[in-house]
Amino acid sequence: MSTSSPHAPVRPHRPRPAQWPVWVVPLFLAFVQVAGSLAAQHGGRGPGGRGESWRDHGGWGPGGEGGPHIGSRDLDALGVALLLAGPALLLLRRRNPVATLAATFAVTALYLLRGYTYGPAPFSAAVAIVAAVTAGHRLAAWAGTSAALAAYFALTAVIGVPPERRxxxxxLFPVxxxxxxxxxxxxxxxxxVLVTAELIRMRGQKAAEAARVRAEEERRQASEERLRMARELHDVLAHNISMINVQAGVALHLMDDDPEQARTALAAIKEASKEALTEMRGVIGALRAQGESAxxxxxxxxxxxxxxxxxxxxAGLGVDAEVTGDPRPLHxxxxxxxxxxxxxxxxNVTRHAGPGPVTxxxxxxxxxxxxxxxxEDDGRGASLLDEHPGGSGIRGMRERAAALGGTFDAGPRTGGGFAVRARLPLTDDAGDEGDAL
Incomplete structure (x- = not known):
């Protein structure tokens, strides 16, 4: 009996960001936004102590290098609260990503309208965009981002002040x-940010599809393995129990008249039951094996x-055997x-061939x-075994042959009896396919 190869040990791997606790990213962002903004504010002060932007001295930012002086307001309690509000809202990004996106946009816009120092404040909005896109709300993310930017630029065009007065x-809003x-x-x-979110979404979809395919393949293999085990148990039990049944009938019939023949029948019962137990232990042992080399x-x-x-x-059956060709090891x-x-x-011959000497x-x-x-046999029993109620012997033999890419035929013989014919390929490829079953 062959069994499927055991699974290779699973290598430990780092959990994906989607599997992290929901508070990990917000906690990290809260630290980055507050610390980064304080650092930007401190580094942006000019020699005179003015609240000048660090971009005034060649830094990178919207104004570009060599652009006009852009001032900023020192962080106060409201500014720090806004920096912490964005990460706090991200705690809801998995439950309601669209609402989280809108609220994060509002908090970020308020921070920028107040004229606080530029820094990593928009990072929360970026994470909210990614969360909305990966959750499947692509339209809301793209349309919401576009609408938010358009509204922000329209508002600042109306209420904005020159850069040096920022x-x-x-x-109230010195933007x-x-x-x-x-x-x-x-x-x-x-x-x-939007394109990156789309790439993350597509990668997640591919990973989910790969996981679904793997799970489906595992279910299919498990189903095939159960079928193979059921076929093995049927073949083992049907043969040996049939032998035991026949020999028990012989022993009961001859117990008084011919004790020696009855003793022979009982010995055959013992041998058949031992064979059945041995093969059943092999099948059940393979089912119980966990993490062992089968x-x-x-x-x-x-x-x-x-x-x-x-x-x-x-069991009283006349058997004539013949082997032709060149016997050799098979797959x-x-x-x-x-x-x-x-x-x-x-x-099947023992059970269905009927009375009289059968060969x-x-x-x-x-x-x-x-x-x-x-x-082949010359019995006079049932003509079509595969029509026997509840029987699965012929079907099981046909499945075995088909699994190997072979052919199978069974039916009554001309003149009485029954014949079973199977042709099985000897190539390794066919054997490998059948071994999975």
Whole structure:
């Protein structure tokens, strides 16, 4: 009996950001935004201690290098609260990403309208955009970002002040009026965030699809494995229980008249029950194995054909066997299938051939590319075994042959009896396909 190869040990891997606790990213952003903004404010002060932007001295920003002086307001309690409000809102990004996106935009816009120092304040809005896109709200993310930028630029065009007056005291919203370079910079930044979010979304979809395919493949393999185990148990139990049933009837019939013959029948029962228990332990042991290397070699094969025929003869069945061609080692799945087909065929002869002396002829023919298995009997029992109510013997043999890419045929013989014919390929490729079943 062959079993599927055990799974390779799973390598530990870092959880993806989507699997992190929801508070990890907001906590990190809260620190980055507050610390980064304080650093930008401290580094942006000019020699005279004015609240000049660090971009006035060649820094990078919307105004560009060498642009006009842009002032800023010192961070106060409201500014720090706004810097913390964005990350706090991100705690809701998985439950309601659209509302989180809108609220984060509002907080970021209020921070910028107040004229506080430029820094990492828009990072929360970027994370909210990514969360909305990856959650499937792409239209809301793209339309919402576009609408928010348009509204912000329209508002600052109305209430904005010259860059050098940005952040001056005495005004509620001392924001600078939009410039071409600043507008291009902000729009470019938003597009980068949106495109990055789309790439993350597509990567997540591919990963989810790959996981779904793997899960489907595992379910299919598990289903095939259950089918294979059920077929193995059927073949083992049907053959040996049939032998035990026949021999028990013989023993009961001859117990008084011929004790020696009854003793022989009981010995055959003992041997058949031992064989059934041995093979059942092999099947159940493979089912119980967890994380262990499962055996790849079959528990039964044509090398045990003589024992199988002897057990059939001990049940009172006449058996004539012939092997032609060049016997040679077979692929594990082919060897097992050939043995089980002979076993099941003899079981059916014992159960269905009818009264009277019955002879079964077993022919094993080794060809160049295939092996042919033929089992015929001259009984007078049921003509179509696969119509037997609840029976699965013929169907199981047909499935074994089909799994290996072979052919199978079974039906009544002219003049009485029944014939089973199977051709199984000897190529390794066919065997590998069948081994999965």
């Amino acid at each position: 952040g001056e005291s005495g005004r 600078e009026e939009p410039s071409l370079s600043g507008t291009v910079f902000v729009i470019g930044w938003a597009l980068v 055996p790849r070699s079959p528990t039964a094969g044509l090398d045990r054909l003589d024992d199988l025929l002897d057990r059939a003869r001990s 594990a799945s082919t060897d097992l299938a050939a043995f089980r087909i002979v076993q099941e065929s003899l079981t 079964a002829r077993v022919r094993i023919a080794y060809g160049e590319r295939e092996i042919e298995v033929r089992v």
